[in-house]
Amino acid sequence: LAKTTQPISMDSYEGQEVNITCSHNNIATNDYITWYQQFPSQGPRFIIQGYKTKVTNEVASLFIPADRKSSTLSLPRVSLSDTAVYYCLVGGTSGTYKYIFGTGTRLKVLA
């Protein structure tokens, strides 16, 4: 899996849009970008995955520029319950089945 770099922590206020960027300069052609969310005292859970351009679901949006060397997870109008650690993973669809979650980005939403 490609190495990723994310900010260690971010603070935001309720109702704001939050963008968390992940850097993955060595992304390979067949690599996908996946984000997981982890609430305190729980295991991570999948939130979104994409290959290029933009992906949106009911939880978040994922923006991937043409060069794919970075990606941005966007959380619209965050609430206190979005306080969590967000992990960016980059990996392909075949080959190694190791997962490298890293340290993630700790998002704190303030009232």
Next chain:
Amino acid sequence: EAQVTQNPRYLITVTGKKLTVTCSQNMNHEYMSWYRQDPGLGLRQIYYSMNVEVTDKGDVPEGYKVSRKEKRNFPLILESPSPNQTSLYFCASSLSGDVLYEQYFGPGTRLTVT
């Protein structure tokens, strides 16, 4: 309900006393994995299994053993626990090891080794 279960959820033990943390999934997933989570170090993979009788090392396998004799179960064995194995452990499963398939995580097991 589709889920990954782990037992025990909390365990305090002493150095050198063998222990097993069980993990079971009811989703007929082929891929299962163990992680440990430590402050400042994030989530690190210990071992994973592609299918029954197929296991491989993750990033931090030292001091751990695993076995996969049945598809649904993937126990983590600490033959001689040491204090540096005090951690929060998560088991996960997915349909396949490919990154396209999301991993489902268990609730975690908090282990303290004194």
